[in-house]
Amino acid sequence: MSFVPVAAAQPGAPETGLYAHLDATDRYVHQSRDEALLTLLRRHGIETLAGLRILEVGCGGGSLLRTLLHYGADGDRLIGIDIASATVAGAGAALPGTPLAVANAAALPYRDGSFDVAFAFTSLTSMLDQREREQAAAETLRVLRPGGLLAVYDFWVNPLNRTTRSLRPNELRALFAGSRVEVERVTLAPPIVRALGGRPGLCRRLERLPWLRSHLLAAVIKERAQ
Numbered sequence: 001m002s003f004v005p006v007a008a009a010q011p012g013a014p015e016t017g018l019y020a021h022l023d024a025t026d027r028y029v030h031q032s033r034d035e036a037l038l039t040l041l042r043r044h045g046i047e048t049l050a051g052l053r054i055l056e057v058g059c060g061g062g063s064l065l066r067t068l069l070h071y072g073a074d075g076d077r078l079i080g081i082d083i084a085s086a087t088v089a090g091a092g093a094a095l096p097g098t099p100l101a102v103a104n105a106a107a108l109p110y111r112d113g114s115f116d117v118a119f120a121f122t123s124l125t126s127m128l129d130q131r132e133r134e135q136a137a138a139e140t141l142r143v144l145r146p147g148g149l150l151a152v153y154d155f156w157v158n159p160l161n162r163t164t165r166s167l168r169p170n171e172l173r174a175l176f177a178g179s180r181v182e183v184e185r186v187t188l189a190p191p192i193v194r195a196l197g198g199r200p201g202l203c204r205r206l207e208r209l210p211w212l213r214s215h216l217l218a219a220v221i222k223e224r225a226q
């Protein structure tokens with residue numbers, strides 16, 4: 001199986017089931033994010049998610065897991081973990097057939113090298129404690145196979161949300177100091193998208209300006225010798 005064509009993720013593209021339930025703001029933000037993610041995966045030689053062992057760290061309600069299934073991941077090779085048991089229970093009800101576990105990212109219950117690809121999407125910023133972040137980063141790398149890819153998507157600025165702590169590019173690089181890290185700025189800041197009513201044409205134009213982008217998308221490649 002291969003990816004659903006990247007065009008399906010482009011903001012303003014014809015509606016697909018994955019994004020249909022979202023309001024205009026969230027639809028734009030998710031489509032734009034997914035377009036950047038699919039581009040990143042292809043850049044790293046991943047043309048298909050089928051057959052890959054995939055872990056999402058901090059899967060929340062399963063939104064990204066659904067996205068990965070949509071883009072070709074195998075349900076039985078895709079695992080989501082989250083520290084919040086009620087959240088995992090909710091995600092499990094919506095994703096029968098996808099293994100989910102209540103676990104702390106800072107102490108993952110998997111063997112070294114168990115996964116080909118891992119995702120940490122807006123989960124590191126939910127860890128306020130620096131030590132917990134560092135351990136989660138180290139653990140996620142540990143369970144990734146040598147040469148495997150970790151995709152991190154998170155915000156570097158979010159002054160309004162006091163339950164989170166932003167992740168700056170330098171910190172991201174320091175968390176994964178032993179690995180190759182490629183960081184880009186993505187996602188037109190959601191308050192701006194909302195102010196524009198999520199209109200794809202307008203949002204797309206403003207998104208070309210890097211300083212209006214609120215999120216980081218990083219590829220972390222685990223060294224083969226690690």
Ligand SMILES: C[S@@+](CC[C@H](N)C(=O)[O-])C[C@H]1O[C@@H](n2cnc3c(N)ncnc32)[C@H](O)[C@@H]1O
Pocket residue numbers: 057058059060061062063064081082083084087103104105106120121122123126127132136
């Ligand atoms: C903002 S949500 C992101 C959910 C999902 N990744 C997404 O993109 O839709 C952040 C999640 O990280 C989880 N989380 C925070 N600290 C964690 C930890 N130490 N281990 C595992 N999950 C954690 C939270 O419970 C929450 O569900």
